[in-house]
Amino acid sequence: NFTSNPTGLIECLANLQEKISQSRTDSLASGIDTFYLIFAGALVYFMQTGFAMLCAGSVRAKNVKNIVLWNLLDSCGGGIMFWTCGYAFAYGGDDKTKGVTFIGNEGFFLASDNVQYEMFFFQFAFACALSSIVAGTIAERCKMTAYLGYSTFLVGFVYPVVAHAFWSPNGFLANNSRDPLWGSGAIDLAGSGPVHMTGGVTALVAAIILGPRIGRFYDRNGNALAEPHDFPPHSVALQFLGTFCLWFGWYGFNPGSVLLISSEGMGDVASLVTVNTTLGACAGALSAMFTSTFFSERRTGTVSYDLGYTMNGCLTGLVAITAGCATVEPWAAVVIGVVAGWLYLLGSKLLVKMRIDDAVDAIPVHMVGGAWGVISTGLFTSNGRRAMAFGSADHGGWFYEWGNGSGDFTLLGIQILAVLFIIGWTTVMMGLFFLALNFFNLLRIDPLEEEAGMDISRHNGPAYDMTDGSAKAEDIAALDRSRHERGEKVEKVIA
Numbered sequence: 001n002f003t004s005n006p007t008g009l010i011e012c013l014a015n016l017q018e019k020i021s022q023s024r025t026d027s028l029a030s031g032i033d034t035f036y037l038i039f040a041g042a043l044v045y046f047m048q049t050g051f052a053m054l055c056a057g058s059v060r061a062k063n064v065k066n067i068v069l070w071n072l073l074d075s076c077g078g079g080i081m082f083w084t085c086g087y088a089f090a091y092g093g094d095d096k097t098k099g100v101t102f103i104g105n106e107g108f109f110l111a112s113d114n115v116q117y118e119m120f121f122f123q124f125a126f127a128c129a130l131s132s133i134v135a136g137t138i139a140e141r142c143k144m145t146a147y148l149g150y151s152t153f154l155v156g157f158v159y160p161v162v163a164h165a166f167w168s169p170n171g172f173l174a175n176n177s178r179d180p181l182w183g184s185g186a187i188d189l190a191g192s193g194p195v196h197m198t199g200g201v202t203a204l205v206a207a208i209i210l211g212p213r214i215g216r217f218y219d220r221n222g223n224a225l226a227e228p229h230d231f232p233p234h235s236v237a238l239q240f241l242g243t244f245c246l247w248f249g250w251y252g253f254n255p256g257s258v259l260l261i262s263s264e265g266m267g268d269v270a271s272l273v274t275v276n277t278t279l280g281a282c283a284g285a286l287s288a289m290f291t292s293t294f295f296s297e298r299r300t301g302t303v304s305y306d307l308g309y310t311m312n313g314c315l316t317g318l319v320a321i322t323a324g325c326a327t328v329e330p331w332a333a334v335v336i337g338v339v340a341g342w343l344y345l346l347g348s349k350l351l352v353k354m355r356i357d358d359a360v361d362a363i364p365v366h367m368v369g370g371a372w373g374v375i376s377t378g379l380f381t382s383n384g385r386r387a388m389a390f391g392s393a394d395h396g397g398w399f400y401e402w403g404n405g406s407g408d409f410t411l412l413g414i415q416i417l418a419v420l421f422i423i424g425w426t427t428v429m430m431g432l433f434f435l436a437l438n439f440f441n442l443l444r445i446d447p448l449e450e451e452a453g454m455d456i457s458r459h460n461g462p463a464y465d466m467t468d469g470s471a472k473a474e475d476i477a478a479l480d481r482s483r484h485e486r487g488e489k490v491e492k493v494i495a
């Protein structure tokens with residue numbers, strides 16, 4: 001009888017209002033987190049524009065159509081393959097109560113009640129980026145069938161196994177599992193290892209088996225050139241545009257990997273990630289530019305600033321900071337970026353020394369930069385930052401552990417193990433795949449087609465049609481004659 005107990009009635013109404021308010025708050029928070037992930041995924045997907053422009057600018061004009069089509073197919077073919085089985089292999093059947101599994105086992109064709117569509121979209125954008133890393137390395141000499149084959153195999157199976165190992169609660173390297181490896185698990189927020197290093201190792205394996213472009217290190221008869229021949233990019237402007245598109249997309253790649261934004265704590269983590277991403281890019285660019293300038297001046301006596309090295313140094317800094325962007329301090333992000341710039345230059349020179357042809361320097365940027373990113377996380381992770389991002393302050397970076405007097409090698413050891421796992425798994429699987437393609441003559445195009453360019457030989461004409469849109473020689477000659485005649489008339493009038 002509420003009339004005899006008005007206090008109870010008021011208390012009941014207050015509790016009901018509180019429950020309704022909490023339900024609305026939870027619903028709003030869920031909606032915000034969903035929108036955040038979709039928006040971040042769109043930024044990551046915009047990186048496909050960056051890859052396309054960077055690759056198109058880096059190759060010769062006779063192969064622009066081909067490389068742009070490849071980048072489009074990364075999204076189309078990769079999207080279908082990730083929908084078919086890639087997402088299921090990576091995250092299907094995730095259950096923290098279970099033990100370690102090698103691969104996911106449900107959600108094929110997204111046919112599962114447990115699929116989060118916003119998460120699928122976000123991870124699809126990651127998978128597309130991974131595939132595009134390889135495109136530039138093998139440009140100008142790889143068959144279309146081989147490209148489609150390796151791209152679908154990489155996105156549909158090889159990458160999902162690595163992603164499962166790092167990011168599924170059932171992965172053996174996951175830090176969010178029920179019983180993480182060595183009580184810690186690996187730290188890689190956004191994919192220096194699973195995305196960039198996997199793509200970089202694939203690019204290295206492909207470049208070795210495919211061989212260099214004709215005229216790069218060897219002539220048409222296979223004789224070694226005394227000095228490597230450079231194939232300069234046909235459009236530095238497109239390279240620059242691609243670099244900035246990639247940098248812009250990285251603000252979805254790294255902050256988006258926080259996954260949640262509706263709480264104050266995760267908002268702080270995402271803010272730190274954004275700052276560290278920026279500083280890593282800046283430090284990498286400046287490091288590569290000034291270091292290359294220093295050695296160039298020592299060698300030639302002339303001070304020059306190389307735009308290509310600067311852009312790739314920037315990208316290497318971004319790749320390197322991707323793993324530890326949530327767990328390192330801003331000063332450490334600068335250090336990581338500076339070292340990334342140096343490692344990029346060293347890796348680029350080493351490739352040429354070993355006569356491995358990489359048309360866009362994707363191997364030093366993504367493989368070397370990715371490996372350094374994973375390892376540097378094991379050196380510079382702050383215990384406090386780790387607690388904010390992942391909920392546990394145990395096992396910080398090696399430098400911090402030495403500072404605390406313990407010298408705990410746990411995290412750094414796991415990070416090194418993670419690097420070795422990516423190298424071993426990707427090399428074996430993609431190596432066998434490319435060797436099979438090469439054995440059946442499905443890998444490399446005909447030398448004559450390579451000389452003519454793939455746009456003409458395979459894509460119905462060049463990317464730049466200079467016949468109709470450009471002035472003809474006879475028209476230019478007629479214009480010169482007209483101007484000369486007018487000049488003679490003016491001279492006569494003056495005389």
